[in-house]
Amino acid sequence: MNLKDLQNDFVDAFFGAEIDVDKYIISDDSLTAKQRFGIYKGSVHGVLTQALADMYPVCKELVGDKFFDHVTSKFINQNPPRSAFFADFGEGFSDFLANFEAAKSVAYLADTARLEWLRHTAWNSKNQEPSDFTTLGNYSEEQQLAMSFSLPETASLLQADYQVEQLWQAHQEANDLDLEKIDLFKHLNLLVWRTDYTIYMQELSTQQIDFLHAVQQNMPLSALAEQFTEHLADLLSTALGNGWIRSFHLA
Incomplete structure (x- = not known):
């Protein structure tokens, strides 16, 4: 067996596959091969469980430990890490x-x-140098009409059936x-983004989120x-003033 196949067998066994990897493990009088593998498997699952708890603390509070x-x-066994970047x-x-x-x-758990x-992806996304919007006047009308805009690299748009932003804040x-004063069944349009070391969440009107979706496209x-x-003038001015649009691109 080559090294890659051996590694794949161990990974699959970590996440529930019925593969006999004990034969590859050196045992001694203190611990059997099965016990040694069980310790390692438990450690891997423990690290991943804690990672999910750190990513989804409000979800954990909502349902209990x-x-x-x-x-x-269940999620870990069905969705083991596939990327070298652990934040994925x-x-x-x-x-x-x-x-x-x-x-x-x-x-409302899934929307939460x-x-x-x-919020997790906003924190782990790369920073982005902003365009100099004071130079827009240097371009012809034809160039301006052909240019497109970009949200920050850290930004995402959320449309949810429940008012999970206020629910998150309450936790x-x-x-x-006050949790009792939250209208959970109110539709939510939300922009999530990070600037420097601060994550922001801004509730949007239907027109604003439609506009930002168009910008994303x-x-x-x-x-x-x-x-x-x-x-358009008001939508664009508001987006620029609040940092919802970070850069522009010429066609």
Whole structure:
């Protein structure tokens, strides 16, 4: 057996596959091969479980430690790490929760996980140098109409069926928001992004999130003007003023 196949067997065995890897492990009188592998497997699962707890702390509070450990164990076995960048692990947890039968009684749990994942990705995304918007006047009208804009690299848009931003805020130690006063069943449009070492969350109007979705699709200014007509100036000014648009690109 070559080294790659051996490594793949161990990884598969870590995450529940019925593969006999004991024969590859040197044992002594103190511990059997099975015991040694069990310790290592438990350590791997422990690290991944703690990583998910760090990424999804509000989800854990909502369901309690015992249920969270149960559902994360299932998730880990079905979705082991596939990337060398450890921060990529945990993607898809919200979809897993949405389809996990025992979690469906907490209807807003999956949307909460989606929000916490976006905060996680905002923190781990690379920084981006902003464009110098004071130079826009140097371009011809034709060039301006052909240019497109970009949100920050750290930014994501969330549309949720539940008011999970306020729910998340209510679970923070520094926030005195009353859980009983939250209208959980209110649709949420949200922008999540990071500037320097601070993560921001901004609730958006339907028109604002439609505009930012259009920006994400690299629509040129001419197409934005056609779609948003007389509202474009206000939408663009608000987005630039709040740092929701970070750069522009010439066609």
